[in-house]
Amino acid sequence: MSTRKTHKPASDLAQAGWNWKETGLIAGLILIFFLVVCLSSASTAKGVALVAAICAIAALVYRHKQFAARLSIPFLALSLWVIMNGISTLYAVSGKFALRSFVVLLISFGCVILLLAFAKGEHGMLGRNFATVLEGTAAVAGLVSIDLLSTHLISTPVLGLLGLFTSDYNNLGGVEAGIRMTSMFTNPNVFAGCMGIGVFLSLGLAGTSKQAGHRRFHLVCLYINALSFLLAFSMGGSGTIAVGFLIYLLLERKQSRGSALVLMVETLILVGAGGVLVSATSLVEWTGFQPVPLVCVVVGAALLCVADQFVGQRLGKALEGRTRVVPILIGAVVVLLVVFAVVAMQMTGPASLNAGETLRRSAYPEPGSYTLSVTADGPVNVTLESQNKEDTMMHTSTVIYSGPADGAAVEVPEDSIVVYANFSADAPVTLERVALEGSGGAVEFPLGYQLLPDFIANRMQGLWANQNAIQRVVFFEDGMKLFQRSPVIGLGMGAYENGIVSVQSFYYETKYAHNHYIESLVETGVVGLILFVGVLVTALIAVIKSRRKPEEESNPLTAALGGALVFMAGHAAVEVVFSYYAYLPLTFGVFGLIALCCGQTMPLSFVKEGVRKGVTWVLAVLILAYTVLLGCNVYAKSLVEREQSFASLESAITLDQFEWADYALSYVLSYMQMEAPSQEIQDNAAIYAAELQKVDSNTIPLYLAQYYFEQQDADQAFAMLDKYTDYVAADPDTWEQAFHVIIQYYQDDPVYLEGVTALYQKMLTWNAEHMGTLTLSDSTMEWLNQLGIM
Structure with missing residues (x-):
C-alpha cells in the first residue's frame, strides 16, 4: 500500500527545529564561511579561489542531477556575468589587476554552486540554513568589529586565528575617531553593505521562525548586524537600506506586514539607544579595556528579545488582518522618521x-x-x-x-x-x-x-556641499572616459584602477569608480553592463513571481531577499561594494538564495534534461579551465620564489597568463644588473622589452626607458617616457620620476635636449588644459634652468 506525500505549509515547516547535529553543522558552516569571507583578502585570495573552484567542480560532477534540476534563469544570468568577467581577464590591460579582482568572484560563485548542489529542504525550509549561515557570518564580523572598540576579548582570538593564514588583519584600528567604526574590513561603507545584507536576512528569518529559541537567535543576530550598520554610518548605505525596507514591507504578506513593521521599529529604537551610548563613550582610538560597546550588544540584544516576546509579537498579532491600518502605520513611521531627521538637523545647542x-x-x-x-x-x-x-x-x-x-x-x-x-x-x-x-x-x-549622536552629527557636516558625493561624480565622469576606449567589451577587470590616472583632470587616488554600473562599463563594456543588470533584473522578477504564488508555495524568505536585492542594487550605484572582497561572498549568497528559493518560478524546465545537464558540464569545464590558469599563476610565483634565475623567469613568463609582464620586466631589470650577460640573455631581454612596450601599464614604461637608455637607444627611451607620462599623467610624481631618469642618463646630445624640452613642454600643456597643477622639485627645476629650457 502506498501513501501519498503531502506538502506542509511554509508556516508549519518553519516550526521545525534544529537538532543538535544540525545546530553543530550550522555553527561549523558559519565559521567556515566567515573564514572564506576574511581569507578572500589580497594575500590569500588565490589559494581560497583554488579550493573553492575544486569544490565547485566536484559538486557539479557528483551532484549534477540535483544541480541540473535546480537550474534557473536567475542562476544562468549570474553564470553568464561571471563568465564574461572571467573572459575579460584574458584581454585585460593589466592581467595582474584583473586576476586580483576576479578570484573573489570565483570564490563567491563557487559558494553558490555548492549551495545549489547540496541544499536540502522542501518549500518553506529550503534555504533557511544557508540564510542563517549568512546572517551569522555578518554577525560574527560585526561582533569582532564592535569589540575592536571595546574589550578585545573576542577580537584578539579571532584575529589571531586569521593571523595563522594572513597578515592582512594585523594592526587594525577599527575606528575613525569621533566619526564612525571602520570595522575589521577597514572600509566602513563596504562593511555597512555586509551588515545591511545581514539585517535583511535576520529580519526575514526572525519573522518566519515559530520556535522561540530560533527566533531569539535571529533577533540577536539582527541586533548585532543593525548596530554594526549604524556605527559604520554609510550615508549611501543608509539611504539605500531605507528603500530596501520599504520594498521588504511591500513584498511581505499582508497579514505579516504589521509584525515586520513592529520588529523594524523595535530594532531601530534599541539600536539607536546603543549607538548613542557607544558614541558618547567609546568611538575613539582604543587605549584599553572599554566595556560599554560590548555591554550595549549584550543588553541591547537581550532587550530586543524581551521587547519582541512581550510587546512586538502581541502587537504584531493584533495587527494581523488589519490590512487597511498597517499601510497607514507604515506611512506614519516614514513621515515621523523624515520629520525627526529634519528636526534633528535643526535642533542645536551649546x-x-x-x-x-x-x-x-x-x-x-x-x-x-x-x-x-x-x-x-x-x-x-x-x-x-x-x-x-x-x-x-x-x-x-x-x-x-x-x-x-x-x-x-x-x-x-x-x-x-x-x-x-x-x-x-x-x-x-x-x-x-x-x-x-x-x-x-x-x-x-x-x-x-540635541537629537543626534556625535558621530552622526560629525558625519553630516558639509552635507549640502559634500566633498565625497561631489568627488564621486568626478570618478563617474573619468570612468566614462575610460569606457570610451573600448565600449563594447571593455578593457578587462581592473582597468579602472590601472588607467584612471591617464584620464584625470587632477590627481586623486582611487581604485574603483564607486559605481559598479560604470565599473562594469569600463571593465566589460556594454556587454558586461547588460549582463550585470540582467542578474539584478532576473533576480527581482523571480522574487516578484515567488511573492505572487500562494503562501503555501512561496518561500517565507522571499520578502527579505527582495529587500536585500534592492539594497544591494542601490548601494552598488554609490559605493565600491561589488569590487570588495568581503562583500562579494555575502551578496553572491543572496543571489544563490534567490536562485534556490525563488528560481523555481523561472526554471529552465522548458529545455530538455540533456541540455540542462550539458549546462552543468560546461560550467564544470569552464571552471576547470580557469582553475588550471590560476594554478599556473600560483606555480609560476612559487617557481620564481624558490629559484631566482633567468631560467625560472622564462618558465614563469611561459606559464603565467596574467602576470607574465612582471616576470618579463624582472628579466629585463636583472639583465641590466649583470656585468657580462650572455648573448642569449641579451637577446631574450630585447625580445621581452619589445613585448612589454605593448603593455598599457602605469609603471613598466619608466623601467623600459632606463633599459633603452642603457642600450644607447635614446629615441626609444624618450618614447617610453612619453608613454609613461601619458598613462599616469595626472600624478606629479610621474613627471618627477621621468625627469630623474633623464638626469641619470643625460648626455650632451641634441636628441636628449630635444627630448627633455618636449617633455617639459608637454607638462606645461597639461597644466594649461586641466584643473590640476603639476609641479617639479626645486632641484629638477634648477637642472632644467641650467639647460636653458625654462
Whole structure:
C-alpha cells in the first residue's frame, strides 16, 4: 500500500527545529564561511579561489542531477556575468589587476554552486540554513568589529586565528575617531553593505521562525548586524537600506506586514539607544579595556528579545488582518522618521570642548566680509576653511582665517560654497553660539546636536556641499572616459584602477569608480553592463513571481531577499561594494538564495534534461579551465620564489597568463644588473622589452626607458617616457620620476635636449588644459634652468 506525500505549509515547516547535529553543522558552516569571507583578502585570495573552484567542480560532477534540476534563469544570468568577467581577464590591460579582482568572484560563485548542489529542504525550509549561515557570518564580523572598540576579548582570538593564514588583519584600528567604526574590513561603507545584507536576512528569518529559541537567535543576530550598520554610518548605505525596507514591507504578506513593521521599529529604537551610548563613550582610538560597546550588544540584544516576546509579537498579532491600518502605520513611521531627521538637523545647542579637542562644524555664508561672533565661557581658537566646487572635487580647501575666534575678521571668497570651522581650546570650554555676522547677514555654525549622536552629527557636516558625493561624480565622469576606449567589451577587470590616472583632470587616488554600473562599463563594456543588470533584473522578477504564488508555495524568505536585492542594487550605484572582497561572498549568497528559493518560478524546465545537464558540464569545464590558469599563476610565483634565475623567469613568463609582464620586466631589470650577460640573455631581454612596450601599464614604461637608455637607444627611451607620462599623467610624481631618469642618463646630445624640452613642454600643456597643477622639485627645476629650457 502506498501513501501519498503531502506538502506542509511554509508556516508549519518553519516550526521545525534544529537538532543538535544540525545546530553543530550550522555553527561549523558559519565559521567556515566567515573564514572564506576574511581569507578572500589580497594575500590569500588565490589559494581560497583554488579550493573553492575544486569544490565547485566536484559538486557539479557528483551532484549534477540535483544541480541540473535546480537550474534557473536567475542562476544562468549570474553564470553568464561571471563568465564574461572571467573572459575579460584574458584581454585585460593589466592581467595582474584583473586576476586580483576576479578570484573573489570565483570564490563567491563557487559558494553558490555548492549551495545549489547540496541544499536540502522542501518549500518553506529550503534555504533557511544557508540564510542563517549568512546572517551569522555578518554577525560574527560585526561582533569582532564592535569589540575592536571595546574589550578585545573576542577580537584578539579571532584575529589571531586569521593571523595563522594572513597578515592582512594585523594592526587594525577599527575606528575613525569621533566619526564612525571602520570595522575589521577597514572600509566602513563596504562593511555597512555586509551588515545591511545581514539585517535583511535576520529580519526575514526572525519573522518566519515559530520556535522561540530560533527566533531569539535571529533577533540577536539582527541586533548585532543593525548596530554594526549604524556605527559604520554609510550615508549611501543608509539611504539605500531605507528603500530596501520599504520594498521588504511591500513584498511581505499582508497579514505579516504589521509584525515586520513592529520588529523594524523595535530594532531601530534599541539600536539607536546603543549607538548613542557607544558614541558618547567609546568611538575613539582604543587605549584599553572599554566595556560599554560590548555591554550595549549584550543588553541591547537581550532587550530586543524581551521587547519582541512581550510587546512586538502581541502587537504584531493584533495587527494581523488589519490590512487597511498597517499601510497607514507604515506611512506614519516614514513621515515621523523624515520629520525627526529634519528636526534633528535643526535642533542645536551649546557644545562642550575639552582641552586639545577639536570640533568641526560647517556653515554656508554668502561671499563677503564678516566678523566672527563667539559666545563662550572661555577663549576659543578657530581655523576657518573655505571650499569652492573645485576644492570639493579635489579634497582641498583655502584657509581664510586662523587664530582667536571672537571678533575675527573674515573674508569669504566669491566662489565659496561652504565654510568649515575647526574650534579648539587650551582649557575646557562651552561654546554657546558662534556666528559669522556681516554683509551676508548672520550665519550661525551649528554646535551641539540635541537629537543626534556625535558621530552622526560629525558625519553630516558639509552635507549640502559634500566633498565625497561631489568627488564621486568626478570618478563617474573619468570612468566614462575610460569606457570610451573600448565600449563594447571593455578593457578587462581592473582597468579602472590601472588607467584612471591617464584620464584625470587632477590627481586623486582611487581604485574603483564607486559605481559598479560604470565599473562594469569600463571593465566589460556594454556587454558586461547588460549582463550585470540582467542578474539584478532576473533576480527581482523571480522574487516578484515567488511573492505572487500562494503562501503555501512561496518561500517565507522571499520578502527579505527582495529587500536585500534592492539594497544591494542601490548601494552598488554609490559605493565600491561589488569590487570588495568581503562583500562579494555575502551578496553572491543572496543571489544563490534567490536562485534556490525563488528560481523555481523561472526554471529552465522548458529545455530538455540533456541540455540542462550539458549546462552543468560546461560550467564544470569552464571552471576547470580557469582553475588550471590560476594554478599556473600560483606555480609560476612559487617557481620564481624558490629559484631566482633567468631560467625560472622564462618558465614563469611561459606559464603565467596574467602576470607574465612582471616576470618579463624582472628579466629585463636583472639583465641590466649583470656585468657580462650572455648573448642569449641579451637577446631574450630585447625580445621581452619589445613585448612589454605593448603593455598599457602605469609603471613598466619608466623601467623600459632606463633599459633603452642603457642600450644607447635614446629615441626609444624618450618614447617610453612619453608613454609613461601619458598613462599616469595626472600624478606629479610621474613627471618627477621621468625627469630623474633623464638626469641619470643625460648626455650632451641634441636628441636628449630635444627630448627633455618636449617633455617639459608637454607638462606645461597639461597644466594649461586641466584643473590640476603639476609641479617639479626645486632641484629638477634648477637642472632644467641650467639647460636653458625654462
